[in-house]
Amino acid sequence: MSNEIAVHFGAGNIGRGFIGWLLAQSGYQVVFADVNDDLVNEINEKGRYQVILANEEQASFWVEGVTALHNVKEERALIEMIGKAAIVTTAVGPTVLPLLAKIIAEGMEQRVRSKETLTVIACENMIGGSTILQEAVWPLLSAEARLYGEQYVTFPNAAVDRIVPNQVHQDKLTVMVEPFCEWVVEMPQGAQLPKVAGMLTVANLTPYIERKLFTVNTGHAVTAYLGYMKEISSIEDAIHNERILFAVRSALEETGALLEKKFDFSHEEHQIYIDKIIERFKNPYISDYVTRVGRSPIRKIGENDRFVQPARQFVEAFNETPKALSQAIAAALKFNDPEDAEARQLQAAILRDGLDQAIEDYTGIKPYTMLFQRIKDSYYSLV
Numbered sequence: 001m002s003n004e005i006a007v008h009f010g011a012g013n014i015g016r017g018f019i020g021w022l023l024a025q026s027g028y029q030v031v032f033a034d035v036n037d038d039l040v041n042e043i044n045e046k047g048r049y050q051v052i053l054a055n056e057e058q059a060s061f062w063v064e065g066v067t068a069l070h071n072v073k074e075e076r077a078l079i080e081m082i083g084k085a086a087i088v089t090t091a092v093g094p095t096v097l098p099l100l101a102k103i104i105a106e107g108m109e110q111r112v113r114s115k116e117t118l119t120v121i122a123c124e125n126m127i128g129g130s131t132i133l134q135e136a137v138w139p140l141l142s143a144e145a146r147l148y149g150e151q152y153v154t155f156p157n158a159a160v161d162r163i164v165p166n167q168v169h170q171d172k173l174t175v176m177v178e179p180f181c182e183w184v185v186e187m188p189q190g191a192q193l194p195k196v197a198g199m200l201t202v203a204n205l206t207p208y209i210e211r212k213l214f215t216v217n218t219g220h221a222v223t224a225y226l227g228y229m230k231e232i233s234s235i236e237d238a239i240h241n242e243r244i245l246f247a248v249r250s251a252l253e254e255t256g257a258l259l260e261k262k263f264d265f266s267h268e269e270h271q272i273y274i275d276k277i278i279e280r281f282k283n284p285y286i287s288d289y290v291t292r293v294g295r296s297p298i299r300k301i302g303e304n305d306r307f308v309q310p311a312r313q314f315v316e317a318f319n320e321t322p323k324a325l326s327q328a329i330a331a332a333l334k335f336n337d338p339e340d341a342e343a344r345q346l347q348a349a350i351l352r353d354g355l356d357q358a359i360e361d362y363t364g365i366k367p368y369t370m371l372f373q374r375i376k377d378s379y380y381s382l383v
């Protein structure tokens with residue numbers, strides 16, 4: 001058991017329900033950092049929270065001895081905490097992630113005279129999150145801190161998989177999570193990672209992150225966007241709709257064909273993986289909304305994310321245009337949840353600049369390609 005400090009940015013669903021829980025179980029003194037006053041106060045008042053598993057038994061666990069700091073209001077204390085931590089993790093969302101660079105850089109400045117190692121892991125739904133964070137931190141460091149960083153600080157990339165839906169509990173800190181979870185971290189060559197129970201280390205993360213992002217996240221997002229189009233509000237109802245289920249399976253067959261070819265996965269094993277994931281979407285103990293799972297459509301139709309990245313790789317691998325993924329991108333382009341800032345921005349761009357320009361601007365797909373044409377055709381034929 002460790003008795004060291006773990007600073008975790010983002011005391012939200014994944015922060016409390018997954019990463020913070022594992023860190024606390026591993027004996028770290030967990031310090032959450034967040035910008036939400038209520039959350040920070042509540043954590044400090046109670047010092048513990050409950051995690052409930054979303055299954056028939058609904059077993060619950062207390063996560064004890066946690067504290068929190070406000071990123072902005074308690075910046076100094078947080079910098080000092082990073083100065084003493086063994087591990088810093090994040091679950092704030094890919095667009096917020098680079099904003100943490102300044103405070104992490106200042107935390108590293110505190111450590112320049114020490115020989116203590118620090119591991120910084122971005123636990124976000126994205127490829128290369130920790131590297132992106134490191135690239136944002138590095139230019140902010142003094143020469144001395146860079147030297148320290150090169151020797152003692154690692155930013156290993158990670159894949160995190162656990163569905164933690166919208167939370168509705170009397171106690172604001174209680175969090176219900178699906179029983180399944182997977183946290184895979186790429187072990188940097190020659191470096192050692194702090195021990196965290198339930199964290200799997202691998203030499204090469206690419207097969208893990210691509211399998212997860214292009215299956216769990218692709219499938220979930222297709223369910224959300226097609227559900228939203230059909231005015232279905234819950235993920236559970238959406239995935240039970242036959243047409244949606246067919247579209248999800250079709251998209252996962254396309255990404256599956258790519259993953260099997262690229263990573264030499266066995267077809268049978270990958271089919272089992274897909275089936276398990278669809279069962280996870282159907283979990284009757286999870287109440288989740290299509291608007292949460294579909295949130296931030298601009299990010300989701302970005303070049304490196306769950307639709308466009310596998311669609312492009314599919315074209316390259318098979319010299320064919322993926323039909324179901326094109327339809328998924330078209331459905332994402334139609335997501336017009338008025339509560340979602342990115343959805344509003346995307347819809348405004350389509351109205352202002354036209355569909356062609358919006359596809360090119362947000363997906364990076366060029367107009368003369370078959371993929372572009374197929375997304376457009378799907379957009380007009382999807383009802």
Ligand SMILES: NC(=O)C1=CN([C@@H]2O[C@H](COP(=O)(O)OP(=O)(O)OC[C@H]3O[C@@H](n4cnc5c(N)ncnc54)[C@H](O)[C@@H]3O)[C@@H](O)[C@H]2O)C=CC1
Nearest residue numbers: 010011012013014034035036091092093094124125163164
């Ligand atoms: N919820 C889920 O099922 C899964 C989420 N993820 C990923 O985990 C990350 C977090 O997602 P959720 O926990 O669902 O979101 P969430 O919205 O529940 O939590 C995010 C937390 O970050 C905080 N935050 C925002 N800006 C911040 C800042 N500058 N500094 C510190 N904290 C800040 C928010 O106040 C919030 O408490 C995302 O990248 C998501 O893609 C990955 C796998 C599953």
Ligand SMILES: O=P(O)(O)OC[C@H]1O[C@](O)(CO)[C@@H](O)[C@@H]1O
Nearest residue numbers: 125162163164216217220293295
């Ligand atoms: O968090 P993102 O990237 O917006 O994706 C939405 C959802 O996808 C999942 O990771 C799994 O499909 C969620 O539970 C997650 O919050």
